[in-house]
Amino acid sequence: MTTDSRGTLLRWIFLAPTMLGVGLFVLVPIVGSLVLAFFRWDIITSPRFVGLQNFTDLAADSTVAVSFLNTAVFVVVAVAAQLAIAMLLAVLVQSRMPAWLRVFFRSTFFFPLVLSAASVSILMKYLFNESYGVINWALSLVGIPAVPWLTSPQWAMVVVIAVYVWQNFGFSFLLFIGGLAAVPQEVYEAGAIDGATGWRRFRHLTLPLVSPTVLVASVMAIISALQVFDQPYVLTRGGPGDSTRTVVMVIYESAFRELEFGRASAIGLVLMVLIMLVTAAQFRLARRFVFYQ
Amino acid sequence: MTRKLPSLARYAALAVAAVLTLGPVWWTFTTSLRPAAESFSLPPSFFPLSPDFSSYAAVFEQIGVPLLVLNSALVTGVIAVGQMITAAMAGYVFARMEFRGKNALFAIVLSTMMVPAQVTIVPVFMLIRGMGLSDTLLALILPAIPTAFGTFLMRQYFLGLPLELGEAAAIDGASPWRTFSSIYAPLALPGMAIVGVLAFNFHWNEFFRPLIFMISEQNYTLPLGLVTLQGNLGTGSISVVLAGVVLSMVPAVVVFLFGQRYLREGLTAGASK
Numbered sequence: 001m002t003t004d005s006r007g008t009l010l011r012w013i014f015l016a017p018t019m020l021g022v023g024l025f026v027l028v029p030i031v032g033s034l035v036l037a038f039f040r041w042d043i044i045t046s047p048r049f050v051g052l053q054n055f056t057d058l059a060a061d062s063t064v065a066v067s068f069l070n071t072a073v074f075v076v077v078a079v080a081a082q083l084a085i086a087m088l089l090a091v092l093v094q095s096r097m098p099a100w101l102r103v104f105f106r107s108t109f110f111f112p113l114v115l116s117a118a119s120v121s122i123l124m125k126y127l128f129n130e131s132y133g134v135i136n137w138a139l140s141l142v143g144i145p146a147v148p149w150l151t152s153p154q155w156a157m158v159v160v161i162a163v164y165v166w167q168n169f170g171f172s173f174l175l176f177i178g179g180l181a182a183v184p185q186e187v188y189e190a191g192a193i194d195g196a197t198g199w200r201r202f203r204h205l206t207l208p209l210v211s212p213t214v215l216v217a218s219v220m221a222i223i224s225a226l227q228v229f230d231q232p233y234v235l236t237r238g239g240p241g242d243s244t245r246t247v248v249m250v251i252y253e254s255a256f257r258e259l260e261f262g263r264a265s266a267i268g269l270v271l272m273v274l275i276m277l278v279t280a281a282q283f284r285l286a287r288r289f290v291f292y293q
Numbered sequence: 294m295t296r297k298l299p300s301l302a303r304y305a306a307l308a309v310a311a312v313l314t315l316g317p318v319w320w321t322f323t324t325s326l327r328p329a330a331e332s333f334s335l336p337p338s339f340f341p342l343s344p345d346f347s348s349y350a351a352v353f354e355q356i357g358v359p360l361l362v363l364n365s366a367l368v369t370g371v372i373a374v375g376q377m378i379t380a381a382m383a384g385y386v387f388a389r390m391e392f393r394g395k396n397a398l399f400a401i402v403l404s405t406m407m408v409p410a411q412v413t414i415v416p417v418f419m420l421i422r423g424m425g426l427s428d429t430l431l432a433l434i435l436p437a438i439p440t441a442f443g444t445f446l447m448r449q450y451f452l453g454l455p456l457e458l459g460e461a462a463a464i465d466g467a468s469p470w471r472t473f474s475s476i477y478a479p480l481a482l483p484g485m486a487i488v489g490v491l492a493f494n495f496h497w498n499e500f501f502r503p504l505i506f507m508i509s510e511q512n513y514t515l516p517l518g519l520v521t522l523q524g525n526l527g528t529g530s531i532s533v534v535l536a537g538v539v540l541s542m543v544p545a546v547v548v549f550l551f552g553q554r555y556l557r558e559g560l561t562a563g564a565s566k
Contacts, residue, residue, distance in 0.1 A: 006468055006469055006470070007390065007469040008392075010469045010470055010473070011386050011390050011392060013382075014382035014383060014385060014386045015382070015386050017382065017383070017438070017439065018379050018380070018382070018383035018402065018439050018440070018444055019383070019398065019402070020439075021379070021435075021436075021438060021439020022401070022402055022439045022441060025413075025420070025435075025436040026405040026408060026413060026439075027401070027405065028416065028420070029413035029415075029416035029417050030408060030412070030413060030416075032413075032415075032416030032419065033412060033413060033415065033416055036415060036416065089307070092303050092306060093307065095303065104311075105307055108314050108315060109310065109314060110549075110553070110557070111314065111315070111318075111549060112314060112318075114494055114498075114545040114546070114548060114556070115498065115545055116497070116498030116516045116541055116545070117498065117500060118498070118500040118516035118517070118519065118520050119498075119516060119519060119538045119541045119542060120317075122519060122520065122523050122534060122535075123317060123318075123320075123321045123535060124317065125523075126324075126531055126535070127317060132333045132335065134320060134335075134337045137335045137336065137337070166313075166314070171560065174557060174560060174561055175561060226409075227409050227411055229500075229501055230500045230501065233500075234500075234520055248411045248501075251411055251414070252411075252501075252504075252505070255414070255418070256418075256505055261415050261419075264415050265415050268411060268414075268415070269412065271409070271411065272408065272409065272412045275407070276407070
């Protein structure tokens with residue numbers, strides 16, 4: 001064998017596991033989803049072609065509509081909170097302080113990210129318990145009556161958002177730390193001469209300079225928030241009522257509880273298109289607001 | 294004085310954030326060390342002055358925690374090693390070999406990164422059923438080994454290694470396999486570690502796929518087992534559930550302590566693509 005043909009052989013052997021795997025477990029399923037969305041199928045009886053009915057039914061189904069609305073509220077509030085908290089803490093951590101203290105804070109805020117969302121939701125469920133949870137106990141110390149955290153529709157969404165943000169702000173924080181570290185020190189020194197300090201310095205110097213990082217962080221935060229499942233599933237199972245039911249929960253329930261595989265595929269496709277649209281919109285907006293050095 | 298005050302406020306804000314971040318985990322730990330009967334009593338105990346390990350014993354005896362841990366370790370370990378190997382191989386080809394259609398193939402791999410798992414879960418479920426793998430650990434392992442993100446990461450890593458090493462080896466008559474196995478692969482180990490640590494962290498904590506694919510309790514992974522357990526057990530044994538939660542956190546904490554650098558590099562690599 002020549003070196004060339006050995007190289008060709010090696011190349012295909014090396015590519016095979018990844019290409020075959022990606023083909024079989026991602027590409028084929030995407031096509032499968034596209035096809036399945038036009039059928040009604042419960043695995044037991046044979047699939048029946050229903051055209052666009054799965055999609056038109058979605059609009060009429062109140063649970064589906066509510067789940068999209070819940071997800072929209074969740075994404076807006078959770079992502080805004082996640083980015084704001086992460087940015088505030090990143091700016092604070094990157095300001096002047098002893099190195100060991102900076103390492104401590106950085107690691108601390110990063111820590112929840114390595115835990116399992118299911119485990120975190122279990123422990124948070126106990127902390128937010130209405131009658132024996134630590135949070136209501138702490139509130140009672142300052143005279144605030146018990147809050148029905150997981151049993152009232154409004155508060156349940158607040159808890160789902162809080163638990164999600166608690167676990168995920170560290171990711172945006174990590175990106176912001178990197179973005180802030182790349183801002184050249186001279187910019188601040190020049191700004192200081194012109195009297196830019198505090199909030200003005202942040203608004204007119206720091207923020208424009210880290211805007212590319214803010215864009216990336218917000219795209220990634222929105223994409224992952226649109227897919228939220230573990231927290232509402234473990235904390236509330238979507239309740240009370242449908243108040244915390246998210247799109248992915250409805251996909252799961254349609255497919256694996258109600259055996260409506262066509263409907264589940266249709267919702268999944270809508271979600272995928274939504275994710276693509278949001279991403280495209282953000283990059284369009286970026287042209288106007290992001291400042292590239 | 295004008296400089297002292299803002300810096301005090303700054304430390305106060307950071308301290309509050311740190312307490313809110315670590316507090317729930319610390320409470321979980323101390324409560325898991327209380328006797329089950331006292332686990333609900335308020336005020337909470339934040340310092341385990343007289344630790345009681347009965348909840349940990351209960352977690353092992355009452356619920357099949359050893360089996361859950363074994364399943365999770367097996368699934369996570371095989372996926373992590375599988376991803377490291379397959380991503381290194383594919384990444385190497387995309388970085389270092391020239392052939393027609395390479396860019397198209399790489400674009401296809403990259404594009405699959407944008408597709409959320411929830412969108413393809415129904416057809417994947419059908420495939421798994423068709424392959425006769427329903428309710429086996431392989432149902433979790435097989436689809437998780439091919440990794441677009443890992444391939445992307447390893448390609449970047451190999452691109453960063455000097456081209457001259459491979460050229461010199463080829464001149465000395467080394468085969469393409471030898472050039473890879475004795476020169477580039479050893480140099481790429483840190484990159485493979487990033488892929489492995491990321492895979493471990495993600496799949497150890499994974500909940501969605503196990504919930505769908507695993508039917509018999511003997512095949513449950515740890516997060517799935519804990520959620521089911523928490524639903525089944527009454528409110529009387531929260532410290533037992535929390536002992537399980539603490540156990541589920543141990544490997545994550547180990548990765549956090551010893552592999553944090555890899556984890557950080559891997560997580561932020563996705564942002565700079």
